Amino acid sequence: MTVAQDASLPSPSPRRGLLMVITGASGVGKGTLRERWLAGQDVFYSTSWTTREARPGERDGVDYIFVTPEAFEAKAGQGGFLEHAAFVGNRYGTPIEPIEAALERGQDVILEIEVEGAMQVKARMGDEAILVFIMPPSLSELRRRLEGRATETPERIEGRLARAREEIREAHEFRYVVVNDDLERAVAEMHAIQTAERARQLPESEWQERDREARVQADHLRSYTLTDTDLQRIVES
Numbered sequence: 001m002t003v004a005q006d007a008s009l010p011s012p013s014p015r016r017g018l019l020m021v022i023t024g025a026s027g028v029g030k031g032t033l034r035e036r037w038l039a040g041q042d043v044f045y046s047t048s049w050t051t052r053e054a055r056p057g058e059r060d061g062v063d064y065i066f067v068t069p070e071a072f073e074a075k076a077g078q079g080g081f082l083e084h085a086a087f088v089g090n091r092y093g094t095p096i097e098p099i100e101a102a103l104e105r106g107q108d109v110i111l112e113i114e115v116e117g118a119m120q121v122k123a124r125m126g127d128e129a130i131l132v133f134i135m136p137p138s139l140s141e142l143r144r145r146l147e148g149r150a151t152e153t154p155e156r157i158e159g160r161l162a163r164a165r166e167e168i169r170e171a172h173e174f175r176y177v178v179v180n181d182d183l184e185r186a187v188a189e190m191h192a193i194q195t196a197e198r199a200r201q202l203p204e205s206e207w208q209e210r211d212r213e214a215r216v217q218a219d220h221l222r223s224y225t226l227t228d229t230d231l232q233r234i235v236e237s
Contacts, residue, residue: 017103018197019125021111023118024134025164027146029180030112033134036183037190044102044109049075052090083113083120115167122173130197132190133174133223137181138237139164165235176221192217
């Protein structure tokens with residue numbers, strides 16, 4: 001027999017969405033990994049504000065929200081950005097309102113931003129921000145990928161590698177580290193992290209077997225499993 005729900009009772013609230021922040025050095029393969037990981041998922045992407053001019057083919061409200069420096073500063077002064085930073089003379093920021101709305105309706109939010117921005121999100125959102133650092137297998141492999149693009153000058157490549165060395169040394173600031181040397185494995189690890197973090201929102205008594213398996217796999221990806229020696233080895237490789 002089916003028991004009708006009392007219409008006077010409020011509907012159960014959906015689980016709060018996950019706020020997952022991924023970052024990593026240019027050339028590490030974040031975009032390809034993200035596309036494969038999120039294929040078929042209903043997630044929310046934030047459209048960043050920027051003060052720079054639109055490039056040919058870019059659409060306002062789709063690629064970026066293009067605003068004046070004055071409008072950007074006003075929003076920043078009101079605390080309206082989850083994170084914001086300056087880059088090559090322009091300002092970029094992630095508006096917090098649509099992100100909070102998506103999380104409240106139970107939709108996972110994925111941010112792909114720079115390390116500086118990720119640290120701002122961590123400072124503002126605390127443990128709710130699930131920070132994942134995408135690690136190259138080695139600096140020599142990262143160099144090979146950057147040179148293979150044939151879109152960067154040697155000077156810019158050296159600059160990106162120098163920045164990558166600094167970012168790798170900050171990997172312990174992230175909750176998880178995924179080494180992107182095998183795309184299929186890296187995609188599986190991102191799924192495990194997502195499943196494990198969803199399981200954390202439930203009592204352990206409600207976990208399914210796949211939740212338990214994901215937690216074990218995700219625990220092996222925690223940044224604290226990497227020693228400073230491990231990070232230095234990657235930097236010097």
